[in-house]
Amino acid sequence: MKKNDVQHAVEQFLYQQADLLDTKKWQEYVDLFAADGVYWVPADPAHTTWDGMPAIFAEDKNLMTVRMKRVLHPDAWSQRPAWGTNHVVSNVRIDKVAKNGDVQASSRFHMMEMRRDDVRHFAGSYTHHLKKTKGGYRIKLQRVDMTNAQAAYDYVLQVWV
Amino acid sequence: MLQERIADLSKYVEPDRVRREVYVDPGIFELEMQRIHERYWIYCGHESQVPKPGDYYTVQIGRQPMLMVRGKDRKVHVLYNRCPHRGNMMCGDRNGNTGEFFRCSYHAWTFHHDGRLRTIPMMESGYSGTRFGPDNPDCSMKKAARVESYRGFVFASLAEDGPTLLEFLGEAKIAFDDMCDRAPEGEVEIVPNCFRVIQRSNWKIFLENQLDALHPSVTHQSTGRAAHEVEKEIAKKAKKGEAPLSYHMLSAFATVTIDKWDAFQTLNYPYGHCILTGYMGLRPQDPDTLAYDKVMIKAYGKKRFEEIVGVNIHHVLIYPGLSVQSPLQQLRAVRPLGVDRTLTEIWHFRLKGAPEPIYRRSLAYYNLVNSPSTLVNADDLENFWKCQQGLKSEGGDWVTFGRHFGRDSEKAGVVETGPNMGTSEAPMRNQMKAWAEYMGNGR
Numbered sequence: 291m292k293k294n295d296v297q298h299a300v301e302q303f304l305y306q307q308a309d310l311l312d313t314k315k316w317q318e319y320v321d322l323f324a325a326d327g328v329y330w331v332p333a334d335p336a337h338t339t340w341d342g343m344p345a346i347f348a349e350d351k352n353l354m355t356v357r358m359k360r361v362l363h364p365d366a367w368s369q370r371p372a373w374g375t376n377h378v379v380s381n382v383r384i385d386k387v388a389k390n391g392d393v394q395a396s397s398r399f400h401m402m403e404m405r406r407d408d409v410r411h412f413a414g415s416y417t418h419h420l421k422k423t424k425g426g427y428r429i430k431l432q433r434v435d436m437t438n439a440q441a442a443y444d445y446v447l448q449v450w451v
Numbered sequence: 452m453l454q455e456r457i458a459d460l461s462k463y464v465e466p467d468r469v470r471r472e473v474y475v476d477p478g479i480f481e482l483e484m485q486r487i488h489e490r491y492w493i494y495c496g497h498e499s500q501v502p503k504p505g506d507y508y509t510v511q512i513g514r515q516p517m518l519m520v521r522g523k524d525r526k527v528h529v530l531y532n533r534c535p536h537r538g539n540m541m542c543g544d545r546n547g548n549t550g551e552f553f554r555c556s557y558h559a560w561t562f563h564h565d566g567r568l569r570t571i572p573m574m575e576s577g578y579s580g581t582r583f584g585p586d587n588p589d590c591s592m593k594k595a596a597r598v599e600s601y602r603g604f605v606f607a608s609l610a611e612d613g614p615t616l617l618e619f620l621g622e623a624k625i626a627f628d629d630m631c632d633r634a635p636e637g638e639v640e641i642v643p644n645c646f647r648v649i650q651r652s653n654w655k656i657f658l659e660n661q662l663d664a665l666h667p668s669v670t671h672q673s674t675g676r677a678a679h680e681v682e683k684e685i686a687k688k689a690k691k692g693e694a695p696l697s698y699h700m701l702s703a704f705a706t707v708t709i710d711k712w713d714a715f716q717t718l719n720y721p722y723g724h725c726i727l728t729g730y731m732g733l734r735p736q737d738p739d740t741l742a743y744d745k746v747m748i749k750a751y752g753k754k755r756f757e758e759i760v761g762v763n764i765h766h767v768l769i770y771p772g773l774s775v776q777s778p779l780q781q782l783r784a785v786r787p788l789g790v791d792r793t794l795t796e797i798w799h800f801r802l803k804g805a806p807e808p809i810y811r812r813s814l815a816y817y818n819l820v821n822s823p824s825t826l827v828n829a830d831d832l833e834n835f836w837k838c839q840q841g842l843k844s845e846g847g848d849w850v851t852f853g854r855h856f857g858r859d860s861e862k863a864g865v866v867e868t869g870p871n872m873g874t875s876e877a878p879m880r881n882q883m884k885a886w887a888e889y890m891g892n893g894r
Contacts, residue, residue: 331824333644333646333822334644342807342810342811342814343814344642344644344646344799344814344817344818344822345818345822346646346822346823346824347822347824348818352681352684352685353681353819355677355681356674356677356678356681356698356701356826357677357826358677359676359677359680359681360673360674360676360677360678360826363672363673363676363677364673365672365673366673366674366830367670367673367830367833367834368829368830368832368833441647442647442648442649442794443646443647443648443649443823444649444651445648445649445651445829445832446648446823446824446825446828446829446832447823447824448824448829
């Protein structure tokens with residue numbers, strides 16, 4: 291793939307991922323992860339691994355499935371009313387392309403969330419380790435460094451950022 | 452107006468119900484801060500948070516911004532985070548190292564780690580002949596009236612008089628004994644990460660929920676079911692046929708059905724402290740636990756080991772602001788921010804000398820249950836907010852705590868729930884009884 295094609299393909303992938311969150315297509319979102327994929331929001335920007343560390347999120351596909359099933363359960367009280375989100379993803383940079391087509395990419399995001407009458411903002415950077423497959427990219431690791439990760443949380447986070 | 456209310460406070464609490472104003476009246480909140488939080492023992496932090504001289508953490512006690520600092524003398528001091536000169540906050544960061552001494556950012560007054568004045572710029576020419584200077588104690592940073600620690604857990608009281616820390620904790624000190632004894636080295640070490648989550652509700656609502664055995668299977672049904680489904684799928688696929696223990700911690704919210712929670716017991720103590728017994732079946736026989744058992748037996752001997760792991764505690768609530776889950780080394784400190792806003796500071800600990808997989812168990816609980824992406828507390832927080840909203844309503848004057856009322860047994864000031872009455876509202880009755888005593892005990 292040419293350099294510009296990789297840039298375009300990764301951008302489209304990130305936009306699609308953000309859209310799945312904003313449209314609450316949870317299963318499709320989880321399916322973007324490789325079988326051994328991990329979604330990680332470090333508790334501290336200095337952390338270099340999710341394994342064995344306190345983390346705001348550190349979820350493999352099984353845990354992501356628990357979260358999805360919980361959100362969809364009719365008695366998940368905190369989902370009523372549900373929230374709305376809007377993600378904007380930008381500043382996409384391709385950091386590395388391996389010979390087999392696997393990619394490491396960095397980007398910036400801004401997420402606005404609305405629940406009842408309350409608006410919250412979360413912003414920061416994504417680092418995606420993407421595996422190239424026949425069906426398109428799959429996420430091996432997504433690291434989310436929120437600028438406001440260390441701030442006190444006024445209420446909690448319900449799903450992935 | 453406050454004075455008029457003080458006389459009335461006893462009428463707000465009856466043995467099996469309390470008036471709604473107790474949760475929503477800002478005047479009562481101010482009195483609570485004066486009479487409870489700024490007088491009795493409040494948890495500041497763990498000694499391992501400040502290992503080196505000059506290390507400090509800021510901490511809120513009632514309405515008072517304080518500092519917990521390790522001195523050059525190795526002692527842990529608790530000071531008001533305030534320069535005595537013009538009232539400037541001394542440390543603006545949440546934590547850090549202040550170096551050899553504190554130095555005010557406004558006029559460079561400096562102070563020793565124990566708060567004593569060290570230097571003032573041009574002190575001799577500026578202050579000779581005035582009543583200010585090193586001989587005036589008002590020119591030092593003010594210290595908490597009393598500081599004591601128990602097994603590394605540091606508490607401060609802003610009142611000169613009152614019970615000692617151990618008198619105050621009484622039987623509830625088992626929270627720290629149980630946690631530390633489970634370490635082969637008899638000590639725990641803090642994992643230096645604090646999750647901070649704000650609850651939009653009165654601080655007492657959180658405390659009441661901590662030992663409320665009726666709520667888990669109602670509030671946390673969705674997470675319990677979801678985890679149970681995935682747990683079964685993993686077990687089906689896995690060769691050994693078992694999902695990690697963390698799934699069990701979550702699925703228990705569905706598998707331990709509402710009727711089974713009566714099998715638990717609460718023990719209710721003076722000052723409002725409570726213990727909820729029961730341990731979600733967490734003494735498994737997997738290889739990790741067996742390896743840990745071996746290390747423990749080597750450290751303590753078989754007899755003492757059995758005593759230690761036989762301690763049957765789910766939760767210990769230390770009134771008015773600490774919730775400890777000793778078997779999983781979790782601690783939540785409650786900092787009231789206002790009548791309808793409460794900050795929880797959530798920490799976990801490593802058992803010194805225990806194998807890594809045992810720490811991973813504690814970590815899994817910390818991440819899944821206590822992080823800001825919690826699969827469990829989200830629904831609690833929603834309920835707390837709804838409670839606070841509902842209590843503003845004049846649709847009723849009372850909050851009731853009548854479940855199994857009149858069936859508790861009391862021996863030497865300790866209220867025990869009867870057999871098969873684990874869902875009794877005795878802990879809430881006990882907390883409000885203590886509250887009335889604290890509040891009636893005005894300065």
